[in-house]
Amino acid sequence: MKHRLHGESADVMRKSRQAAAAHSGTRRQRRTVLVAAIVGAGLAVPAAGVAARLFESGDSFELGLHHNPPIFADAGGHVTLEVGGVCGIHSILESLECNLEGTVAHRYRGEEVWTHSELEPTNTHENLIGTMLHLEANGPPEAIEYYFEVSDPSSGVMELLPLGGEATPATLTVVAEPTEITLADEAPLFPYVPRFVAPWGNGPLEVGFVPGNESTSTAPSSFDIDAHGRLLVYDAANQRLVISRGEQELAFIHSPTQASLVDVAVAGNGMIFLLELSPGGDSTLDLYRSADDLSEFIHVGPISESIADQLRRARDGVVAHQYPSDRWWPVATDAGTAIELGEQMELSTTGRPSGDDTELLFKVTEDFFQVGAGVDTSEAWSVKVATPHRFGEGQLAEVLPTGDVGVVVRQIDGDHIVFRILRITRTGDLLFDGTVPTGDWTDAAPVSRFRVSPSGSLYQLQTTEDAFQIVEVDW
C-alpha cells in the first residue's frame, strides 16, 4: 500500500513508510541477505526469485485507526470513546500486530483548552483502546470536540484521528431529554406506484445486471430525482446514467468511471454529479459532473475520504458521506467547481447540511433511531424512536419542504424484513407510519435505495428477478 497524500479520517488505514526506517535495521539487513539469496537461487527457480524481489519492494509499516463515533450523548451522562487499530509490516510475520497506547483530547466547542485522557486497552485481541468521558452539559445545543493521538511504541509510529487532530476534531452532540416515541408493533404495508420499470438487459429500454461469480453482482447502484421530476438511474453494468424523460423515453450519458458502485446526486441547479463509492482500480474516489448540455461527464476531482457511501444534494452543491465516521464533506459547488481537499476536511460536519440551514443528525441502533438538529442552529431538537422489533440500516433522514423530517429504516422481525417509513415533526408527533417491501432481490444501492425529490416525494429503488424499478410512496 502506498502512503496517501490526502486526508483520511476515522476508519481508514494510514501507513507510515518512514516508520519502517525506525524499525529494526538489523532485521531489514537480514531480510536483504535472505532476498539476495532467493534472487540468486532464482536462476534455478526463476518464478520464486522474481516474486521475492517484488514482495520485498512492497514492504511498508502500516498503522491504521478506526473509530465509530457516538454522535449523540445525553447531558449529564457518560460516553465511551474507543479507537481501534491494526499495524505491522505485512511480510514480517512476527510483527503483524501492535500494542496501541495514546490519549483522547476533548473540549466543549468554543473552548480553547483541551483535556487529555489516557486510553486504556479495552480489548487487546482487537487492539481496541478507549476511555469513558463523563459529560457535564449546561443544556443543548452543546457539542464536545475530540480527537485521538495513538501510537505503537515498538515501531514509533504515531497517528492522529481525525487526521487533522485538533484542527479538525470529531464532534459529539450533547442533547437533553429527547422526545421519545415507541413505535407500534405493526404498521400498514403502504401501497406504492411504479414510476420507472425496465427489464434487465443492455438495450436502450433496459437496465443492466451482471450476476456475481465469486464477486459481487453488478446492478444499478443509485438513483436520484431532479427538480423536474425526472428519474436518473446509474446503470453500473452498462456504465451509463439513464435519464427517464417520460414513459418509454430514456436518454443516456456515458459514464467515465468503471467503478461498479457509484452514487448520483442532482444539485439544485440541475447539474448531475457522480461519485465513485469504491475506487475503480486506484486509491482515490473521484467525483464527476455533467457538462452543461448533459452530453458527457467531466472529472471534478478526488474526495479526501477513501471510503464513502453516499453523495447527496446540499444547499450549495453536493456533499459526500463516510461511514462510520458519519461526517459529511462538501465536495463541489452548484457550479461544478471542486472544493479543495484540505477545505473538504475543514468544512466537514457530523450532521448533514440540508436546505434550511439545518444540520440533521441521524443515528440508528438496533433498538432505536435518533434524529436531531446540529449544534449550529438556533433551534435544538431531538427525537428518539424506539422499536419493538429490530432496526437495520438507516436508509434516509431528510428535512422535508414542510419542515418535518422523513426517515426510512430497515426493520427486522425474524425472517420478516421491511422498510419502515416515518414522517415526524421536530416535537415528536408521528405524522406517517407505514412499511414497504425491501425489494432487494440483488445487491443494489446498499444505502441509497430511497430518495426524496425536491418537492418532497419519496422514491424507492427495487429489484426483482425480472426487472429493475423505482416506485413512489405517497407519504
Next chain:
Amino acid sequence: MDRASASQSSAARQSLIVGIAAFSVVLALAVPAFGHGAGWVEANCIARGSSTNHYNMSSWKRANAKSYAYTGRYEGYTWAGGCWDNDDVHESKNEPQETVNHGEGPDCSGFTFKAWAMKITYGATGFSHWLTLGDEHGPYTAANFKAGAGPTSVIGSQPSYSQTTYMDAFASSTHIGMIYAEGTSNNQDQIIEAKGEADGTVIATRTYRGSSSYTAVKRDSWTP
C-alpha cells in the same frame, strides 16, 4: 469453468508457468519491465502449487488476518485467482474471465482463504501463511464458506453486532466479504472484499449484515 476443473487444469498450467517463467528470465535483461494484462501472474507470482508460496504456521490471529488482507486493498481481481503485489495499482483490469488466473488479484473466496491462512487441503485445520505473491486460490468457494465448510462455522443470517467481530465474514452463494471494521449501527460494516473486475479488491461500506442473502461465518480456532 468450475472450481474443480480449474484445479485440474492447474497442473498443466503450472508446467506452462514454469516454462514461461524460465523463458522470462532469459528475456529479463532485455525487457526488465513486466507487462500488464494476460500473463501478469506468470511474470510476477510464485507458481500455484509451489512449496515456496506459503509457510506453515502455528498461530494466526485476527489482527494478522486484518493486516494481511489490507495488503490486497486497491489491488486487482481475478476469478479463481490469488496473487497480488502491493503497489496500489489494479493491474489487468477488466480482463475477460477466460484469462482466469492470469491477472492480478484474488477472487472473493481466494482472498478469504489466504487472509484466513487456511491450509490447502479441503477441511484441514491449522494455518498456512500465504505470500501475497504466492499464487493460490484454495479449495473453497463462497458457497462452501456460507455452509461453514472445513475449519469455518456459521454464525447465522442477519446477526447482531454482538454476534460478530472483525475478520468474520458475510457469505452468499456467490460472494464473500470479510469485516474489516465493524459498524455499531445501521447494519453497515466496512467490508474488505475482492469485489469484481471493475473495482478490484477494496474496502467499502456494505449492508450484508442486513441481507437475507448473506450468512455470517467465521474461521475456527483463531489464535487468541
